[in-house]
Every structure is written in structure tokens, then in C-alpha cells.
Amino acid sequence: MAIKLPIFMDYHSTTPVDPRVIEEMLPYFNEKFGNAASRSHAFGWTAEEAVDYARERIGKLINAQSEKEIVFTSGATESNNVAIKGVAEFYKDKGNHIITSVIEHKAVLDTCKRLEKEGYVVTYLGVGKDGRVDPDDVKKALTDKTILVSIMLANNEIGTVQPIEEIGKLTRERGVLLHSDAVQGVGKVPFDVQQMNVDLASITAHKMYGPKGVGALYVRRSKPRVRLVAQMDGGGHERGMRSGTLNVPGIVGFGKAAEIMMNEGKEEGVRLLAMRERLRKKLQSSLEEVFVNGSLEHRLPGNLNVSFAFVEGEAMMMAIKDVAVSSGSACTSASLEPSYVLRALGVGDELAHSSIRFGLGRYTTDEEIDYVSDLVIDKVKHLRNMSPLYEMYKDGIDLKSVQWVAH
């Protein structure tokens, strides 16, 4: 079978909408176009019913106790904002301390930074070389002033899965709320808000084969009942937590996407893991000095983040331009700093500049894995042949001993 180019291997950035999801969404654009907040007629009721069904499906995926615990938003950026700012504001008389990690998504980190300006105190926990937060560090950081701990389920760059259950035990014991940005992990690795004692969780449809611009925030309603201050003023939708007319077709799609994940996520994970390992083994057996960033064991099945030493990430992406991947290299961002996540692992800036993230997903095939690994191997060799660092390495020069003239 001929390979169709370009190949998408960037499933952490977003995912295509599953055709089964599109099919369910379609009637809600015209036929059943009602406003879910219209209480007085059938158009509204139909829409509301569809929205509530989606709540139920999404709630099931994370084991919420009631569909009422699902609040729809415009995406996980908003969910993270509402969760953290909303809790901080509501519980400010109880305390002003928040604990999070240095490898969180910017939607969490920048929200915390803003709160710091408003007088809150935030502890940013570091991670080990494996890319994981040590629950012991959470324990040590908890104070009488701590109101919230926010730790992601799985990291978007390196795919490492955090020990949420262990952290949940600690926060529950201390009566501190636990929020988790579960965007990358939900449906792909176990995530059960009861078992893990999670009180708030952010998810988004477009990372699980649903449409973009629809997200949800899980807000626990009992034991404990979580309260938050809405960050969007308006008609008081979503039980006052998030005003704004609901994106009914998007929400319907989100619900279907969640159901598919619930039914197929586990099997899909097994398949993705096999492909991921096939890719990794091919790369590491054909090339020297290829390093996996973060724990292999506690990792999303579809994630492979590797550094090809002596080759710069953006040059690599350009060389394999028919394959969509991403890099932690500074050159791929507006800032001149390499990925803060890789830095937090202590990977070293030169290896951070050499990192490539392969994200495998529902439509990745074995043929694509073979094509991509052959191509990458070929291009890494090509780029190393023009890399002065590789030549020095081959000559036995310790690159760390060289006096570099940085500019």
C-alpha cells in the first residue's frame, strides 16, 4: 500500500474528528439547532437533552458520580483558568497557597503566575529525570494555607503520567482540593476521579477525536462539594459556573468522542504502545546517541519524545517535512529558549534543542511507523554528517570541555 503524505504524527497537538462523531453532530447544526437554555419550547428541550446526554457520557469516562458535575467550557485552557482562579477566589479566606508543577501546561502556569501577582503564593514543584512529580514533595509543600493542588494527568510534551492517585490520597487527608489537567491522558490511561480523589478535572474534546473549541471542567459535587467563583459573567448557564450559550453540536460530538474512548481507549492504547515501541526500537537500534526524554514506563502509549544528539530539532523537522511532528527546540518557538518541560527534566539545553515529539494516534498505521522510522534514520545520519558536534564526538572530543563562544 502506498503511503499517503503528509503523515500526521502530532496527535498531542490535536486530533482529527472521528467520522462517528461528525455523524452525531450534524443534526445539531440545523435540524436540532435549539438553544439548550430555551426552557419554553421543544427546540430548547431537544438541545438540552442532547447536552445532558453528553454530560452523562463524559461523566462516565472519568467516573463522575453525577452528570451535573460536568461543566462545559470552550476548551481546557478555559477549564484550567476557571478551576484555578475560581477556587482561589472562592476559598481565599481559607488560604492563599497553591501547589503545582513546573511542567504544567501554560494554561495552568500562567494562571498561577497571575494569581501570584494578586497575592497568592504558588509552589512550583520540580520533577525528576523521569518527568514525574514525587508525591513526597507534594506532602512536604502542603501547608495550613494550601487550598489547591493542581497536577496534570499526563504531560503534553513528554507524555509522562503523574502519580495522581498517590497525590489524591495526600490532598484528601489534608482536606485540600485537587485539580488535574487531564487533557492528554483521559481515555488513554486510567483516570477515575473517585479512586484518585480528584475534585476538579479539565478535559477537551479536540485531543480525543472530538471537535475543537469544546471542553469540560469536572467539578465534584459531594464529599467534598467544590465551590468556585465564575470567571465569566452573563446568563448564569452551567449552574452559574460558566455563562454563555452552549455549543450544542460541539458538546454532542464531545459526548460521542468520550463514549468511543470509553469503549475503545484501552484497546487503542495497546495498539499504540506496540507501534510506539516499534518506532523507538527501530530508531534506537539504528542510531547511536538517541535518548528518550522522561519515563518510558509511566507514559502515554502514543508518545515518543526523543533527542537525536548533534542534530537540531527544527532542522530535523524540515528534513522530514512530510511528517508532522513537533520539537522542543527554541527555534520552533518565538522565545529563544528550548522547552521548559525538557529543561525541568535536566535534559540539558543541547539535548532539548535536539528533541522531537512523535505523537501516535487512532489513525496511525504500521506502514507509517516503518516509513517514518526509515526516513528519520536516514535524515539523522544526513544531518549528523553536516554537524560539527557529531564530528567532534566521533573524534573523541568531550563537547562539555569545549569553550563555546555563545552569542
Place this chain on the structure above:
Amino acid sequence: MAYSDKVIDHAENPRNVGTLDKDDPSVGTGLVGAPACGDVMRLQIKVSDDGVIEDAKFKTFGCGSAIASSSLATEWIKGKKVEEAEALKNVDIVNELNLPPVKIHCSVLAEDAIKSAIADYRAKQAAKR
């Protein structure tokens, strides 16, 4: 980010990739940048007795624009007198390759690499005398 056709051309078909004998007195080597910053360029020139750069080679660790800048630099200085090569400015590279503002440092690095190679060549010549 979209690359200019010229950057793509140089990055895909880099000119003058290679290594000259750094111990040869007629060879000047410039090594600039740092791995931690994401770009390192090594540019080498071989200068004839009458001061003409008869060969130039480079190896670069860096993004496509860095590779293109050094590739273009070697192409330009080959056949030029050392003084002419020295006069080359990074803006010439920026204009030729249509580098966006975030990539200007790549051209600066290429200019530095040329200057550093020339300085090395001159130091070697001075030591010979």
C-alpha cells in the same frame, strides 16, 4: 514557520559541507555558537599564497536557517580575497535568504564564523613568520 525558497534550497542541498585539515597552515577554522543555544557553526577557509580563498567548507548544528546561512556564506567567500570576505555583512545574508527577524541571529553567526576563520588563518600565518 514558512521558509523562503532559498533557505529550503540551501538546507536541502547544502553547498560545501565538509572538513578541511585544521592543522594545515593555509587553513583557517572558525567555530562559533554553542550547543546549549541550539546552533554551532564551523567554517573553514583554505587560502592561496596570493590571499584568495580557494576553498571553503562548513558544518553546522542548527536550524534550517542556520544551515542555509553558513552554506550561502561558503558559497560567497569562495574565490574572494580574504579582505573581501571579511567585508561581508550579515544583512547581505538576511536579504539574500529573506530571513525573518527571529532568524537574524543565524546570519550574525555566519558572519562571526567567517571572521573567526579569517582570524585563525591570520594567526597561523603570523606564527609562521
